[in-house]
Amino acid sequence: MSFLGSNIKVLRRKSGLTQTQLAEELGVQRTMISAYEDGRSEPRLTTLLTLSKIFDVSMDELTGWDIASKGRQFLQRERLKILTVTLDQDEQERISMVGKKASAGYLNGYADPEYMENLPNFRLPNLDGNKTYRAFEISGDSMLPLMPGTVVVGAYIESPMEIKNGKTYVLVTKNDGIVYKRVFNYIEERGKLFAVSDNQTYKPYDISIQDVMEIWEAKAFISSHFPDPTPSAPVSLEEIGKMILEIKSDIRKISDH
Incomplete structure (x- = not known):
């Protein structure tokens, strides 16, 4: 022993x-x-x-x-025993796509080979070939700037202890369904994960680790919405004053010529 x-x-x-x-x-x-x-x-x-x-x-x-x-x-x-994947004719793993309408059925069918075979699937280049990936269509605006309808591609995580604090994950849960959040690991202290939205209008909340059926670490996303440019910081009065002095100086130089 x-x-x-x-x-x-x-x-x-x-x-x-x-x-x-x-x-x-x-x-x-x-x-x-x-x-x-x-x-x-x-x-x-x-x-x-x-x-x-x-x-x-x-x-x-x-x-x-x-x-x-x-x-x-x-x-x-x-x-x-628990992870069902889809293979192509060359026995290479495909990325199964779980759309918004399929998310409810996925909670019951994620371990069913027949169910998984009927899901759309695809491949993406430049991903680690040693991992298994799955794609999930997200809903709601809790993770802006990612818009509703964005597809998040995640790599399968075998153990919740692999979760890295502050990284984003797709969690397949018994009570909340499929959620995409920024996750913090408090398993040792409380037996829970702490789920945080990037949109601060949504409050963070705990998820019991016993409620989590699958964990997928976000690796890529597919979206038809291009993110807006990050707004620049407001210009201070002091900076405006400097700009006016520089303009006046340039005007004087031009007048002298």
């Missing part, structure tokens, strides 16, 4: 659970979770069985698989 402590810690974080939340799931004190993760104590068999169910892993994987160092292989195995 030499890997058990680190495995519990890795899987807990990947699941977006705090030590307190996991302790509540197991019916133990939070300090016991800390002891498990530090290797100062080992869970009983019944607790191990419960942990394997919570993390959706086998007992062999939980106790004998070095997830901390082989995490990429472990996550790839899990990813294949």
Whole structure:
């Protein structure tokens, strides 16, 4: 069981659970979770069985698989169970397009190969070929200057712990549907993500990590609306005064000639 402590810690974080939340799931004190993760104590068999169910892993994987160092292989195995992609005739991944009208159906069909095959799909150049991408049509004006109808292309994020504070993501959620926000990671502290709109008329809000089904990091966008140029800063009275003096000086030079 030499890997058990680190495995519990890795899987807990990947699941977006705090030590307190996991302790509540197991019916133990939070300090016991800390002891498990530090290797100062080992869970009983019944607790191990419960942990394997919570993390959706086998007992062999939980106790004998070095997830901390082989995490990429472990996550790839899990990813294949839940992420459905569309391939072209050369077995290259295509970017499936989730339009505004399809967004409600996507919440139920994102893991259904037949549903995914019926979505429009395309390819884009200059994207990292080692990632899986999906395109989502955004609605509303909460992320101006991106207008409603803009298509955001996102790269699949396997774990919420990969979220980089302040970056924009498409979140597929159980309660709020598909949302595009600037995200801050407070999973360790509160088990939540903090979603912020670029349009300041919309208030930021928390999203429980348990409510999040998929995370896509924004990598590109497609829009028929060209952004307006950034307005220049207002000219101060002092600058106006300098401009008038310069004009008068030029006029004098012209008159002298």
